[in-house]
Amino acid sequence: MKFWQPLRKYASLIIVIGFAIWAAWYARQHAESLAILGNLSIWWVILLLGLAILKLTTMGLFTKVIMASLEISLDFPEWFGLSAMTSMGNYLSPFRGGAAIRGVYLKTKHNLPYTLFLSTLSSLYVLSFSTNAVIGLLAMTALWLGLGITNPILTFSLAACLLLPVALFVVVRWTPRLPGRWAEGLNRVIEGWGFIAARPGAMIKLIALSILNASVTLLMIHFSFAALGTNLPLVKSLIISTLFLVSAMIPITPAGLGVAEMILVLTSQTLGMTDTLSILSAGLNRSAMLASSLLLGPLFGYLLSKRTEAKTSSEEKGGELGIAIIGTTLSGNKGAAAMLLSGVENISKLVHNPQFKVFSIYPQEDRQVNRDERIKIVSAKPLALLMAVPLAFLWWMLAQLDLSPGLLRRNRILETLDRSSLLIDMSGISFSDGRGIVLAYNTACILPALLLGKPVMKYSQALGPFESFLNRLLAKILLPRLEVIAARGEITQAYLQELGLSNVRLCADAAFALDDTKNPIEFQQLVQTLNRSKERKVVGIAASSVVRAYCRRMDIDYCQVLADFANRIMAARNYDVWLIAHAMRRTRKGGRTSDVDTCQTIYDLIKDKSHCRLLSKDYSPTVLRAIIENCDYFIASRFHAMVSALVKGVPMLVTAWSHKYREVLLMFGLENWVLSHRHLTATSLLERFEALLKDENEIRAQMAQYLPHVVHSSRQNAQLAASLLNTLGRTQD
Structure with missing residues (x-):
């Protein structure tokens, strides 16, 4: 099954190449029979x-x-x-x-x-x-x-x-x-x-x-x-x-x-x-x-x-610099929103008058929550994005013939790319084995821009491993053509070096550089409703629908494990528990981009609900970070919930499904506090939590020691983007 799946996905190229080879062989073997074409009458043609x-x-x-x-x-x-x-x-x-x-x-x-x-x-x-x-x-x-x-x-x-x-x-x-x-x-x-x-x-x-x-x-x-x-x-x-x-x-x-x-x-x-x-x-x-x-x-x-003439380019209209961003949203996964807001803020400090065109798979929801005038939401739902790939290929073909793309400019995705000076891919993880149809989305995120001749940068993210046939093939074809790839950690960097890439830079996750100093009114109101007890410590749990799905494949009841853990610490140590949905969509409670159903399931299994809070509203990334800051300890299944705990110095355990967690914790020397989803039980989680309590002071000290260096590394993402744009002479003096 594993062998046939990549063949089926790449059937078009295999058949065409096979047919071309066969046709060449056939023509050589039957050259005399093909001579009849030379006598073909023009009238038949x-x-x-x-x-x-x-x-x-x-x-x-x-x-x-x-x-x-x-x-x-x-x-x-x-x-x-x-x-x-x-x-x-x-x-x-x-x-x-x-x-x-x-x-x-x-x-x-x-x-x-x-x-x-x-x-x-x-x-x-x-x-x-x-x-x-x-x-x-x-x-x-x-x-x-x-x-x-x-x-x-x-x-x-x-x-x-x-x-x-x-x-x-x-x-x-x-x-x-x-x-x-x-x-x-x-x-x-x-x-x-x-x-x-x-x-x-x-x-x-x-x-x-x-x-x-x-x-x-x-x-x-x-x-x-x-x-x-x-x-x-x-x-x-x-x-x-x-x-x-x-x-x-x-x-x-x-x-x-x-x-x-x-x-x-x-x-x-x-x-x-x-x-x-x-x-x-x-x-x-x-x-x-x-x-x-x-x-x-x-x-x-x-x-x-000519009937649908495209508008003039953004530079002709007002001198604005168009920067296209893909692979992230403002709604859904709030970690993605944190990366986006951080990127927009830090790039804006280095680039004059930028306009960010964000390709969103949730355009309606993102427009509702967007409060930044620099950000314009462009609809790029998966179907529309996949349709843009053959159109971009046709665009490339016409360009090779020195012909105008004409009507192709009426496709909103291609039109936006054509007006942009740079495409930034902010996918949290891409081109990683075992993610099925997501690989097609990863490809569609960058291929149209490459076909249009636009420079493409991958903001800090996890990539690899590249063991599967199709993933490795696509990675070797596409990734060398990017201007720069910001590897989120040393493990990703090693995977990319195995491909022989020379366009790789090591940068910490963009969310580390998120400006969270402004404490919004939204959080002040939330603090009053939380009514935190001064006598009881709080353990925050950011459950993840993604980790839940991976556990289900291993016949592990993820929600029951976390509920058993919460019940034990509330009973044995008189702790409060906050269940935090770090991914939330207003129109959907389940799926990979919403943790509401997962948190609700855990909450339903809690015995003493008087000491457990379910926080599943549509909070902004900064409010979520403030909530995590008010926890004494933390259990993170969502990646960017882990990032917020690191920024705020909250000792934590991480339940992980990918190398992306471990490589970030390596920057703080805290890689030993990761538990693989494959071996997750309430007992193992409780044992590691007891060890965490013993090493609490040392963990806080390590977080404080390494954080400035990691934040500086995170800001290098914006520096790399500004350097690429500098070739156009559009950055600030």
Whole structure:
């Protein structure tokens, strides 16, 4: 399973490279057979190009009909131009990159939500997929009746292509929405199908267009064989065209490159054709579509971009220096907010008139809590960020041809990057083994900026280890291209040195340099409600939903462990306990970015609630630090809760899931006070806590001794950013 997972994620590149190697080998082995291309008549070329443009027309009509059902009227330059641009994008990038261009234009020009666009697009694919499967089955039946040729595997595959969508919609009748995150894509198809099914007029038009599109593809296949001197029966041409249409809807490689050819080679013998003839025919069709797309795509891209002219750059408007920040938020994880606020404050001391554009996965929530005029929130939800990757790739391709990106500037993420002088990635941890889909997000955070030619810096963060195939591959490709990587500790630095990187600097976490000297009114009011007893000491516990999830994998009841520990110290030592949610979202109590549910579960297990406080409101990073300062001892599962305890000199134990905790504690000589989540029990936690009480004075002294050096190291993050910006001559004198 561990071996196949990275292969599946990197399937596009593997297939394309494999196909290129095979094509080169095949051309060398069949050089004489390929000589027929030299005798190709120009009239055949013109005919195929004409049919390719007709195919672009039918594809554009799909968009026109869908938009009309949404009461959005598209004129010819729009519906045809978007078709040409979509086709161009699909050929230049995998995973339907052209569809992303269409989505951006419709969002910008006609305010069509991405979610609605994706749902209708998905349902359209299913409709076309099913229609082509029906056509293919009819063609196989005709082939059997007319020529006595059968292919059970091909027939079964086409039947499956038809039955799978049918089965899905049968299930929908009983379950309108499927549960679980895995079903998000299917739910999107279901929602789009429900929208189309409620409009029978649009449904009939779309089915007619699917048949028309299949007919045009049939003619292209038939005439491409004729151009090569073979008069192929129409029924065989229809089967081949159906295979092409179905395989083109598998968004693994650019326009299904390699997939369709592989299927064609496997079925060529059944249809009585040679491999060479099939490959040449496929090559002619692809060449015609590619030529028409590359000719018309940039032309209509330029025309449509004129309709949605981008605004002037920020420097032209007021001399402001645009600094883009990604990988952090103001809401959710308050440690991320502490890093962001610290970075903004310290960079502003070194840079003249900066404007910070923060790419946020929670844009609405972040706008509500943002109080800094220097910070502008830009929506960068995971889906939009992933869609920006193929668009950025197209931007890079156009730049190589000295062409303007035109309409691509209407994508808000790319537009913001284009106006920015520097991108700072403030992810707390990135490119680390075993984090699954998070690796895709880590990649999407920096890849668009690199493709746009923007300098990228990683603010102090943890990276590595790099043992897994895909993580190591992406790290070796992307990380050397960054201007500077601030390693948060010696362990991360060692991991990066193993990759042979020379752009690494050691800097403490940015939150160490957070200005918390202003005691807000919010905390003063909180102190009154806490009503802390002077006779009882307080143990703060910053529980973490992330550590809870890691413990669950080890069959450890994290909440029960912390509750048992709290119950014992309250009973044996007459201590009070404060349960602190260091990550909190107003719209969600659970998940990786909110500890409210975790803290609530622990609180429910507390026996004596009169001496336990649940602090789970949406506190700011400085208020949370002030709360931690008022604790006598601390148990930290959240990383930046640990940072606050170090800053305020509060002796603590750390329950950790990653090396990122230990490498920071090494700066204070306190690495022995880390407990791995793998061995977490109430007994082990209590034993280490008793040892902590004995060494309390020594621990406080070490924190005080090393803190000035660590804070200075933390401020080096801003110094590095200012040095990069200094090359533009934009820092203060």
